[in-house]
Amino acid sequence: MVNSRLACLLLFMAVALASWWSAVICHNITAILDNFPDYSIQNGYMSSTKIADEVNSRQTITCLVLPNIVMSALAADHTPASLKNALRLLVLLDYFDSQKLHDIDGGTTITTTLFQTTGEAIGQEGFVNITNLRGGRVAFGSAVPGSKLTSDYTKSVRQIPYNISIIEISAPIIFPGLFDDGAASDANLTAILEKAGCKIFASLISSSGMIKIFQVAMVKGLTLFAPTDEAFKAKGVPDLNSLSSADLVTLLQYHAVASYNPKDSLKTAHHPIATMASGAAGNYEITVTVQGDDVTLHTGVDSSRIARTVLDETPVCILTVESVLLPEELFGNAPSLEPAPAPGAAEESPAPQVATPVMAPAPAPALAKGPATAVLSPADSPASAPAAESPDDVADKEDDRSTAAVAMVTSLCVAMAVVAAAVLL
Numbered sequence: 001m002v003n004s005r006l007a008c009l010l011l012f013m014a015v016a017l018a019s020w021w022s023a024v025i026c027h028n029i030t031a032i033l034d035n036f037p038d039y040s041i042q043n044g045y046m047s048s049t050k051i052a053d054e055v056n057s058r059q060t061i062t063c064l065v066l067p068n069i070v071m072s073a074l075a076a077d078h079t080p081a082s083l084k085n086a087l088r089l090l091v092l093l094d095y096f097d098s099q100k101l102h103d104i105d106g107g108t109t110i111t112t113t114l115f116q117t118t119g120e121a122i123g124q125e126g127f128v129n130i131t132n133l134r135g136g137r138v139a140f141g142s143a144v145p146g147s148k149l150t151s152d153y154t155k156s157v158r159q160i161p162y163n164i165s166i167i168e169i170s171a172p173i174i175f176p177g178l179f180d181d182g183a184a185s186d187a188n189l190t191a192i193l194e195k196a197g198c199k200i201f202a203s204l205i206s207s208s209g210m211i212k213i214f215q216v217a218m219v220k221g222l223t224l225f226a227p228t229d230e231a232f233k234a235k236g237v238p239d240l241n242s243l244s245s246a247d248l249v250t251l252l253q254y255h256a257v258a259s260y261n262p263k264d265s266l267k268t269a270h271h272p273i274a275t276m277a278s279g280a281a282g283n284y285e286i287t288v289t290v291q292g293d294d295v296t297l298h299t300g301v302d303s304s305r306i307a308r309t310v311l312d313e314t315p316v317c318i319l320t321v322e323s324v325l326l327p328e329e330l331f332g333n334a335p336s337l338e339p340a341p342a343p344g345a346a347e348e349s350p351a352p353q354v355a356t357p358v359m360a361p362a363p364a365p366a367l368a369k370g371p372a373t374a375v376l377s378p379a380d381s382p383a384s385a386p387a388a389e390s391p392d393d394v395a396d397k398e399d400d401r402s403t404a405a406v407a408m409v410t411s412l413c414v415a416m417a418v419v420a421a422a423v424l425l
């Protein structure tokens, strides 16, 4: 019994680790663009708005980049928050190299962008029209009816077929209303939380005075994990009235991070995340695991899935969570609180999880494929990349480093699965 529990736990960890990595390893757009100083301004904005994380978590992608002179003119006219969607519109969810652009079927196509994935796009706003014009010219424009094809393909920057392609274009892709966006720091936090079904959390941060601290933080960066009203009513949640006011403030601070971390960025968090409660009094950290599109926060005492994004406007992000996050530093000693979600989850569905790695070790080989092909790629690339127009070597070094890390984690996952299997048998 103890052994099978241990096996389940190990397997669960291996599977969690495997799925966590599969969400992370696609590419590092920041590192790739670091080799091309002509696009350093766009690279900087892609990092600060966290668009880079959205790009890195997608396997097949084309990034349209603007030369610094064009990008700086665009940035001068707009706030970083309103630039975010303009940058998303430059990320195509398909692979286009020069050849494919010039060979478009029928000479025109509509392609989906990262902006479409936000749910904010109305009508055709999340799509881009690519059209071959006379004289070999390839033009880009918004797919919103009546838009002009105002942006031209100028050159290929870097290709890693068929994962990521970087292409320079002459001008941003814009539609009327793209930049209409209120400043997030002016948002009424209480109203937003109440509307999102987090009335109890809203009233706690108001009555404790925490709201003032959050509002100050919203200017520079704030992520809130707001428990829903159901979360506060759930079994196992300690009676908040029995907490001292200092502990209540700590608990509320534990639900906030003083930086901008939208859901896609949390997926790539490598380390435990410090919360606003972190400090001399304790670590008060949160760790993150990813399973497909699900992001789960772990406190050491309990776990909570992120339910939904209520507000995502750089630099403020409000996410609702399904459980109250109970920090180990405050609640770690109460054994009755241990809901054991990890072993519990592994136990409820042990059959598929045990079966998969033992009989047909699915996650491990899927992962192992990544490093294997990637290791081949430097030798491979001259042959497989006929249109190599740029110095690949520097970028490949960066790719190799993450490859090594992936290989290490892969072997760890495999080792854990093997140990688990051995214990089970």
Ligand SMILES: *[C@@H]1O[C@H](CO)[C@@H](O)[C@H](O)[C@H]1NC(C)=O
Residues within 6 Å of the ligand: 028, 029, 030, 031, 034, 268
């Ligand atoms: C991507 O590369 C940049 C610059 O080289 C580095 O700072 C960053 O940590 C990398 N991101 C990931 C997710 O590895």
Ligand SMILES: *[C@@H]1O[C@H](CO)[C@@H](O)[C@H](O)[C@H]1NC(C)=O
Residues within 6 Å of the ligand: 108, 109, 110, 129, 130, 131, 147, 148, 149
């Ligand atoms: C793209 O835009 C051009 C010019 O507005 C238009 O003629 C063409 O039909 C559009 N392509 C598609 C696939 O809608």
Ligand SMILES: *[C@@H]1O[C@H](CO)[C@@H](O)[C@H](O)[C@H]1NC(C)=O
Residues within 6 Å of the ligand: 188, 189, 190, 191, 194
């Ligand atoms: C924010 O919203 C709450 C609840 O809807 C309301 O009571 C409060 O007056 C609003 N505050 C401001 C500054 O508008």
Ligand SMILES: *[C@@H]1O[C@H](CO)[C@@H](O)[C@H](O)[C@H]1NC(C)=O
Residues within 6 Å of the ligand: 026, 059, 160, 161, 162, 163, 369, 370, 371, 373, 374, 377
């Ligand atoms: C492209 O992505 C696939 C799947 O993630 C990976 O296996 C392959 O190694 C990547 N190719 C290159 C050249 O990086």
